[in-house]
Amino acid sequence: MxxxxxxxxxxxxxxxxxxxxxxxxxxxxxxxxxxxxxxxxxxxxxxxxxxxxxxxxxxxxxxxxxxxxxxxxxxxxxxxxxxxxxxxxxxxxxxxxxxxxxxxxxxxxxxxxxxxxxxxxxxxxxxxxxxxxxCGHFKDTYIRYLDTFFYMLKEDENFYKRVMQSKGFCLHHYAQIADGIEKHLSGDFKAKTMKDINQLMKENMNRVEGDLNWFIEKFDYRNRDADWKNSRDALQRAMQKIGGGFPADTWYVSKK
Ligand SMILES: [Zn+2]
Ligand SMILES: [Zn+2]
Known part of the structure; x- marks a missing residue:
């Protein structure tokens, strides 16, 4: 490739x-x-x-x-x-x-x-x-990443697998991906990709909802000693998955 x-x-x-x-x-x-x-x-x-x-x-x-x-x-x-x-x-x-x-x-x-x-x-x-x-400074570069993403999905089987094994996308970027599938892909491959991405999103949205619910359960004194499982940082991940960005990030500061 x-x-x-x-x-x-x-x-x-x-x-x-x-x-x-x-x-x-x-x-x-x-x-x-x-x-x-x-x-x-x-x-x-x-x-x-x-x-x-x-x-x-x-x-x-x-x-x-x-x-x-x-x-x-x-x-x-x-x-x-x-x-x-x-x-x-x-x-x-x-x-x-x-x-x-x-x-x-x-x-x-x-x-x-x-x-x-x-x-x-x-x-x-x-x-x-x-x-x-x-926003304008990185808009053009960002679009190239999206184009590359679809190019790689089509051309590189390993990349396709890697994406489908990832945690999916936030809702904001899911919209861009859905539009991109319409624009960049065609035929059976387009239908397959849309189906796989939808499945990926469904599983991962449910996973995050589950993490968030366990995060709430952990506040119950009866669960005080229970394992956190994957829920320790569920709040920021749940916010990100719905709204995009990194709510728990500290400010990016000058290296000077
Ligand atoms: Zn801006
Ligand atoms: Zn995102």
Whole structure:
């Protein structure tokens, strides 16, 4: 099988034996993006990077990640430049359109300044909320991992077996996998894969539910001395399986 840049990290993600290999990949890509933007390479000081930041900004989740990452000065410098643009834009909008002038009729993004200027204040704010430089930074790479996943499923029997022996996926990534099966696979193989993945998900969703129930049972004094079985960390795994991500993770911090 042809090896790509993504083959080995994808295998590694499955070998971590977490509740979802795509959560593992997403976490790694998010950490890489934080290192890139705020880390020792100081991308936040480069004019071209700052131009993107000024235009796009960050989502609520990633502001929080950036705050805890630890480069306070880097964060502040980037934010200050971003504020300058936001305040300029906001002032223009308030002067020209105290009342909503144009709401978004289409789900299209306002890409250029001219289009952006036509938006009402509320539409302009919502437009910003949908965008994030960190989300955007790893989006393209993430898609390549998904493509590689389906390529390997088709081409490598051992990988197929490995996936079907894994713990499955979180619901969030299960949706992407289900869409991907439609897009990338066909014929009997598509039907077989969908059936196997559904079975895998069913078994593993039930397993986690069982772990969670035993976790609750352990609070009963009669079970005080009983074995934890696999339930010691059932709470965070149950949260992850439904919502994605790693609820028990500590903050990812700068290595500096
Ligand atoms: Zn996941
Ligand atoms: Zn984001």
């Amino acid at each position: 042809k090896e790509t840049l993504y083959t080995i990290p994808l295998m590694d993600a499955f070998n971590e034996e977490e509740e979802c290999a795509f959560c593992v990949i997403e976490r790694k890509l998010e950490q890489d993006a934080l290192d890139y933007i705020l880390g020792s390479g100081a991308a936040y000081m480069q004019v071209d990077i700052r131009e993107v930041t000024d235009k796009i900004g960050f989502c609520q989740k990633h502001f929080k990640d950036m705050f805890h990452y630890g480069n306070a000065l880097g964060n502040a410098i980037m934010l200050s430049s971003y504020y300058h643009r936001v305040n300029t834009q906001l002032a223009k909008r308030m002067e020209s359109s105290p009342l909503a002038k144009k709401t978004k009729l289409f789900k299209k993004k306002a890409d250029d300044e001219e289009e952006e200027a036509k938006l009402s204040i509320s539409a302009w704010i919502r437009d910003r909320e949908e965008e994030c430089q960190i």
